[in-house]
Amino acid sequence: MSEPKPFITFERVEVAYNDLVSGLRNVSLNISEGEFVFLCGQTGSGKSTLLKVLSKQVPVTKGRVIVAGRDLGTVTDKEVPYLRRQMGIIPQDFGLLSTKKVWENVAYAMRAVGKSRREVRSEVPRILERVNILHRADAYPSELSGGEQQRVAIARALINDPPLLLADEPTGNLDPGHSKEILDLLVSLNEKGTTVLVATHDMLSIQDHHKRMIQMSFGQIESDVSVEGVVQEIPHEEPEPEEEMQEQTQEESTDAGQA
Amino acid sequence: MLDKLEFMLAETFISLRRNTWMTFAAVTTSAMALFIIGAIAFAYISLAKFAGDVEKKFEMRVFVKESATEDDVKNLELRLNGMDGVSSVTFKTRKEVWDEFKKNNPSVTQGLEIENPMPDTFTLKFENLGKADAIAELIKKMPEVAPNDGVNYLSDEQNFVGHAMSALRWLGGVLGTVMLLTGGILIYNTIRLTILARRKEIRIMEMVGSTKAMVWAPMIMEGIVQGLIGGLLATVVLGAVYAFTLRLITIINPLSQNSPFPLGLTIFWLSFVGALYGLICSFIAIREPKKKEIPR
Numbered sequence: 001m002s003e004p005k006p007f008i009t010f011e012r013v014e015v016a017y018n019d020l021v022s023g024l025r026n027v028s029l030n031i032s033e034g035e036f037v038f039l040c041g042q043t044g045s046g047k048s049t050l051l052k053v054l055s056k057q058v059p060v061t062k063g064r065v066i067v068a069g070r071d072l073g074t075v076t077d078k079e080v081p082y083l084r085r086q087m088g089i090i091p092q093d094f095g096l097l098s099t100k101k102v103w104e105n106v107a108y109a110m111r112a113v114g115k116s117r118r119e120v121r122s123e124v125p126r127i128l129e130r131v132n133i134l135h136r137a138d139a140y141p142s143e144l145s146g147g148e149q150q151r152v153a154i155a156r157a158l159i160n161d162p163p164l165l166l167a168d169e170p171t172g173n174l175d176p177g178h179s180k181e182i183l184d185l186l187v188s189l190n191e192k193g194t195t196v197l198v199a200t201h202d203m204l205s206i207q208d209h210h211k212r213m214i215q216m217s218f219g220q221i222e223s224d225v226s227v228e229g230v231v232q233e234i235p236h237e238e239p240e241p242e243e244e245m246q247e248q249t250q251e252e253s254t255d256a257g258q259a
Numbered sequence: 260m261l262d263k264l265e266f267m268l269a270e271t272f273i274s275l276r277r278n279t280w281m282t283f284a285a286v287t288t289s290a291m292a293l294f295i296i297g298a299i300a301f302a303y304i305s306l307a308k309f310a311g312d313v314e315k316k317f318e319m320r321v322f323v324k325e326s327a328t329e330d331d332v333k334n335l336e337l338r339l340n341g342m343d344g345v346s347s348v349t350f351k352t353r354k355e356v357w358d359e360f361k362k363n364n365p366s367v368t369q370g371l372e373i374e375n376p377m378p379d380t381f382t383l384k385f386e387n388l389g390k391a392d393a394i395a396e397l398i399k400k401m402p403e404v405a406p407n408d409g410v411n412y413l414s415d416e417q418n419f420v421g422h423a424m425s426a427l428r429w430l431g432g433v434l435g436t437v438m439l440l441t442g443g444i445l446i447y448n449t450i451r452l453t454i455l456a457r458r459k460e461i462r463i464m465e466m467v468g469s470t471k472a473m474v475w476a477p478m479i480m481e482g483i484v485q486g487l488i489g490g491l492l493a494t495v496v497l498g499a500v501y502a503f504t505l506r507l508i509t510i511i512n513p514l515s516q517n518s519p520f521p522l523g524l525t526i527f528w529l530s531f532v533g534a535l536y537g538l539i540c541s542f543i544a545i546r547e548p549k550k551k552e553i554p555r
């Protein structure tokens with residue numbers, strides 16, 4: 001079987017929030033273009049951190065992250081907005097503007113990335129249609145159900161037509177019925193070619209969808225089960241000894257520096 | 260490009276409306292600051308004009324002590340030339356001074372066969388009247404200068420103008436600075452409030468990939484607009500005060516000649532300074548929040 005070139009690569013990634021708290025520890029993984037991946041694990045296991053690393057909201061302490069052939073370490077502050085246009089970010093809390101109608105929420109985001117009024121006029125209905133919320137275009141967020149609000153948030157994530165969607169607990173605030181609706185929507189977007197990463201601890205809804213599932217625990221990948229149910233080998237699980245040595249000495253030197 | 264500008268301006272005006280009272284406070288304080296600075300600048304300029312001739316003629320005479328040698332005189336000349344605020348130094352020997360005096364005052368000196376009572380004399384001119392007192396004090400202490408009344412300067416009129424101008428400079432400096440600081444703090448606060456009020460918008464913008472300029476320009480523009488309105492307001496008040504003063508003067512002295520209010524120049528300078536100041540204050544206000552990332 002010929003593997004497609006990976007779309008996202010984590011190479012031995014470490015994220016240390018400070019001396020004591022680490023978000024990711026030695027995480028390595030490959031995600032191909034067009035894949036659908038669930039990230040699961042208990043609270044504090046590093047799911048959000050992994051997604052934030054991809055959108056450069058959190059800096060990598062050690063290791064390398066490559067997205068679409070680009071090493072994120074080489075992306076400058078000026079380039080970050082353009083990196084973010086390559087990915088749709090879907091927050092758990094929807095992040096909608098309550099004073100703006102559904103279509104205005106999407107239009108606002110489009111204007112904020114520099115699209116003209118004309119583009120907005122022609123594209124907003126198309127995007128709302130894609131997430132099946134066009135019929136509520138003139139409603140205010142408070143007049144929508146949680147699932148509908150999340151669909152608006154997804155619509156907003158689609159304005160740049162990104163090849164990648166990052167959803168952090170998209171169903172965290174929803175009841176099971178609406179959770180399924182949202183996951184189905186994400187799956188259907190994935191079927192049209194978008195790579196989708198979903199962080200969740202909603203194990204029930206995951207099981208209905210037979211998708212790759214990366215289980216995280218204490219900042220490490222615990223298991224990685226492919227669509228076919230094959231437990232994938234976790235790359236670089238055993239650190240090479242000489243690098244281990246290197247890390248050790250580095251740690252020692254920082255310790256010494258602090259003393 | 261125009262589309263982006265339109266979006267940013269719309270955002271700016273939404274914020275200005277949202278913070279009505281803070282905006283009002285910031286604008287009026289800035290206007291007061293600019294008014295005070297403007298008014299004092301006006302008074303200063305008028306006084307300077309009035310004093311122009313006097314100032315041009317303004318001289319200080321330094322008398323060399325009798326026992327001074329030629330070297331002493333040369334030395335003194337060097338030191339006077341090197342002083343801060345002195346624009347020119349001319350020297351006359353005691354003979355020249357005496358001849359000049361005799362020529363100018365023939366009735367006093369006619370037939371008087373006395374020995375020349377005049378000392379060697381330096382004549383100093385200044386860049387700025389305000390410094391004359393300080394310079395005189397310094398010169399009095401120089402060893403080559405005649406010990407009593409070695410420095411002679413200032414008619415009462417000159418003295419008054421010099422004092423008035425330095426008082427105005429001082430008053431304008433202090434009052435203007437205090438008001439400007441207050442206005443600046445208010446602009447800063449308004450922008451901080453705007454950032455708080457726009458937290459959600461900013462987060463969304465950063466999430467969907469707006470450029471930093473797009474995210475933060477509305478706040479900068481808000482500061483500029485506040486400063487600008489302050490400047491315009493100050494111009495209006497200043498114009499009114501000016502007109503009122505002119506009327507008072509014409510009532511007191513119907514023959515006095517007065518120049519009209521330089522409207523264009525005032526609008527330009529006050530709104531330019533106001534806008535620049537607003538820009539600086541809002542820039543300081545966004546500096547710290549700009550570094551933080553808001554999206555989750």
Ligand SMILES: Nc1ncnc2c1ncn2[C@@H]1O[C@H](COP(=O)(O)OP(=O)(O)OP(=O)(O)O)[C@@H](O)[C@H]1O
Pocket residue numbers: 017018021022023041042043044045046047048049050201
């Ligand atoms: N900004 C931060 N500063 C310091 N520590 C942080 C920060 N964000 C996360 N952490 C820590 O990093 C670890 C991983 O957090 P992360 O948010 O990635 O977990 P998570 O798997 O998303 O959890 P949850 O399911 O609760 O969302 C946790 O121990 C957390 O306390």
Ligand SMILES: [Mg+2]
Pocket residue numbers: 047048049168
């Ligand atoms: Mg999380």
